[in-house]
Amino acid sequence: MAEKPASPSCFFFAASLVLLTLSSCLASPTPTPPSPSCLSGTLSNILYRNNNASFPTVLENYIRNARWNTTTTPKPLLIITPLQESDVQAAVLCAKRIGLQIRIRSGGHDYEGLSYVSRSQQPYFVLDMSNLRQITVDIGKQVATVQAGATLGELYYNIWKNSKIHGFPAGLCTTLGVGGHISGGGYGAMLRKYGLSVDNVIDAKIVDVKGRILNRKAMGEDLFWAIRGGGGASFGVVLSYTVKLVPVTENVTVFRVERTLEQNATDLAVQWQQVAPTIDDRFFLRLLLLPSNKTVKASIVAFFLGGADEAVSILKKKFPLLGLEKQNCIEMSWIESAIWLNNPDDYKIGVKPEIILNRRLNTAGFLKRKSDYVQVPISKEALEGIAKKIIELGKVALAFNPYGGKMAEIPADATAFPHRAGNLFKIQYSVNWNDSSPAAAENFVNETRSLYSYMTPFVSKNPRSAFLNYRDLDIGINTFGKNSYEEGKVYGAKYFNGNFERLVKIKTAVDPDNFFRNEQSIPILPNNH
Structure with a gap:
């Protein structure tokens, strides 16, 4: 083009x-x-x-x-x-x-x-970009082109309207905008089977700093590599992505199983670490550790690309402490599972797929998020200590998101997103509140930082890695002064590991004056001017 x-x-x-x-x-x-x-x-x-x-x-x-x-x-x-x-x-x-x-x-x-x-x-x-939301689906070619302002819910719905046996591996939150979600990696319930969103992108359109609209061929493979996991906003304005669709079964299975500390939640978490990253890659077994009435509740929110009988049969052998029975499971279509995963608490059987089109405008609450990666299983003793810390803080929750499967097969430098083999699971730290006062914000943010600090012995090191789409200014900010590159390397090494230097070289080549920038964008090479 x-x-x-x-x-x-x-x-x-x-x-x-x-x-x-x-x-x-x-x-x-x-x-x-x-x-x-x-x-x-x-x-x-x-x-x-x-x-x-x-x-x-x-x-x-x-x-x-x-x-x-x-x-x-x-x-x-x-x-x-x-x-x-x-x-x-x-x-x-x-x-x-x-x-x-x-x-x-x-x-x-x-x-x-x-x-x-x-x-x-x-x-x-x-x-x-919210008005640029056009989506075209070509089932014959098994591809879709989606503009950056579309939501994941809109993408999922348009795929479903064209085929009941195709889907796309992307996030659980259906109001996520495609542009930011995919450019930062794109993480969802089918990542162990099909990888991230960026692993299934075959073309893109971007407006560069010269005002040109470039597709993959025109932008070149370096820039195309960078906007798949390196964050599009550092390099230009992503207009659209063309993605490969993936096969899904007519029925998938979802379930949620919960245990408190008094019901051996800690033992469940120990066995989860052995099972979730190594089990059949059609499974996504997310483990939530939630503060609940002076105890901790372990909640496993699960997706299986197949029927309930098979899911129960596999888990009885591989994950006996879960105690899963068929009556715990719900079989549903893939589009229904996208609705359920977005919010299991509000899901109602028989809900119309059109609900996934709701953008939920102007409904924000107060929140703070952080991230980590775990590469060595956390011991039972350590998990007990973590549970005590969660109870002490009272509000902050952890989500353990398993790796393995396809994620262990894709090289760290295949896309700009580096967090692949060697990781057992990713952690999201999460706290929400309703009080609009600055004192409340300071309190809850500090609680999150406290748990993050407590987790230091159990997570990745040199660098302590982080996930770009769980944006966190605590890990570094760029002021774009004379030390811009050094400041950028502080957070850049955590988000991008060994891919950071290549991203800097690409940024310097395509945007040498650093026009596209924010507090955590990719910096240009020092002494570039």
């Missing part, structure tokens, strides 16, 4: 933004918007100034963490909601021309709000 030039509307857009910038944004942290005359024309239906009555709604619709929706949270000057690819080209070129920073948002699930908040004190705008 040839490089596509930017729309002529860019020049009108540039003039508008120049007026905006020169009139106010550099002089005040809360600028006065420009007169309506400079925003008239074809862009008026996709551009929201910060005094527009719709601005708060458009901003808040895709804020998924209420911590970043307070009166003190920095706000963008503008929100631009592209309706076509040329709108994205115009936004990139014009912002670059006048030095206005871009934050790129597809679903808004970045845990630290980096897709819509800039902490740099510089004026910025949000490029909200």
